[in-house]
Amino acid sequence: MRRVTKIAAAGIASAALACSLTACGESSTEAAGKDKGVGLAFDVGGRDDHSFNEAAARGTDKAVKELGVKSKLMTAKNGETEADREQRLTSLAEAGFNPVIGVGFNYGNSVNKVAKKFPKTTFAVVDSASTAKNVYGINFSENEGSYLAGVAAALKTKTKKVGFIGGVNNALIQKFQAGFEQGVKDTDPKVKVTSQYLYANDDKGFNDPAAAKGKAKGMLDDGKDVIYTAAGQSGAGSIEMVAAKKGAWAIGVDSDQYAQPGLAKYKDHILTSVVKNVDVAVYDVIKSVEDGKPLHGTVHLTLKQDGVSLATSGGYIDDLKGELDAAKKRIVDGKVKVAENPAK
């Protein structure tokens, strides 16, 4: 018994010691620097994912070139916690970066939380809403862009079977799925869409090209000849697989993947891409800070505002221009409402 009390005493003493230790000493926030330029925090996959993150990086690069600002890019690791994200954003704000931009819905909570501690810094988050005064939340109508991709897929398929591959089965990627499925169905009800996800709830889905490759192979073997992949960096794996099969088409996402140097080998199989103009939005927020009129609040960039669009490089969908323009007009005019949740 005495031994146990001794241990308990030792435990309490060391806990107390740890607490007192943490209470003293300089806090790292006290040594903050001054204006350093743009701080960009990527989601997994990093700047060279040929897709989502790269779009944000392009906007930053443009700002660096045209506005002469400096920039610091950081990337998330797999399996991060809220604490990791908060730390990354805090470090950027502390070091004097302004604006600080979180790229990806994972930063939704952390950006809004950290922003409250740095009221003089402008924050922005892509794919999430703003709940703090100094946060600019940038959202896109991925479902509307994906609808057009569905139209193109339904018109291009010869086997009448098309596929959708999502990186992670979350609310954001379901928007891509919902739009794509609806676009296909509205165009040609006889075309069958199969939608599959790489991971149920692990953000590894956005940087696991091997998994996307496997999924795409399964779909191709099953006769699907147009495959739309919304999975960040993983998408490259799917595109590579599709490119190996004659007559099959890949639809890219977020960036114009036909124009990505890293995917140049496969570009004659990239039908089109659902482009999310993250670069424009990121550039706008950087410019607004430089101009002294920082953007804030939540914005929804729809098809109408050219927040999303279908890439035409390569010219593979030029023959569908009439149908695509008509479909776009129906959405813009509000005649067609594109669902955000996949039909069950």
Place this chain on the structure above:
Amino acid sequence: MKKIDRTKLTLGIAAPVLAIVAALLITSVIILATGKDPLHAYAVMVDFGSKSDSQVWIINKAVPYYLSALAVAIGFRMNLFNIGVDGQYRIAAFFAAVVGGALTLPGFLQIPLIIIVAMLVGSVWAGIAGVLKTTRGVSEVITTIMLNSIAAAVIGYFLQEGRLAVKDGNLFHTPDLPASSHFFTIPTQPDPLDGFLVVAAVVGVAYWFVLGRTRFGFDLRTVGRSESAAQAGGVSVKRMVITSMLLSGAAAGLIGMPTLLGVSYNYGTDFPVGIGFTGIAIALLGRNHPLGMAAGALLWGFLERTGTQLEFEDYEQEIVGVMQGVIVLCVVIAYEVVRRYGLRIQQRKVGEELAAQARKTDKAEVSA
């Protein structure tokens, strides 16, 4: 007698020292190879890591790591390789969050209830592997790793709007816990310490006590050393397998609690994954010892905290991951090297004693 103790002590200190020196050397070489100054990197890490907010961050980060290491270590001590801690804590936290989000009881009832649900779900999930091992002889390595995927799929199925989750912007998460279920924090400056630190410490002491000071713990370690010997000694190996899997799973159930009760207050698509695998590394690092694992968990937190800062000094982001890998390897290898060296010394000593004895008897025979 005294002399043996001294060699034992020297060997005991030699292993960690050897590991640290080797890890530092290898990491320095790697940083040098990237064209940067390793000494400056260490200076940055120590400087930033010792800031007051860093200390709080590191301790809070270490709490789930420590719990995870304990869960893994319970299996390790019995030669059971529970790789499924990751799935166990996730599914446990998920259902605990569902139960917690559906109820509004006073905190003193609801918090224990949530924790108990998590421990139960965790042990059921781990218990499946235990039952399969004892009844069908399926290796727990295979079953636990597969159960990880099944856990992810089950959560993925229920974590959808209209099932057990609500949609919040671009995230799905279970309904928020009521404010009464928020765990207490220890107020420190500038950020508070997570109150779950106390729970982690209690579990650490319990681990030490049960495994080191009880009949059950002795049986468990015996089975780990030699199943047949344990069986001969009257220990039911099957029962021990199931019990330790259940215990390991229950401990795993606690891993998600600091996050659920102290940070997110719900289980969402952004709930941390992979802590179960970090736990394996830390259990290896801490040699399954409660204090060793605490040190390992803190070291992990320290590396992660300071890694971000290294990026600001233009070091590669991956350096921290490399350091973590190198440290685990160095620890495992250093202990093995020291163990073999100790064994050789012992053999030589025994050999010398035997030889001396033989000489003595020879002499005795000659003189006779």
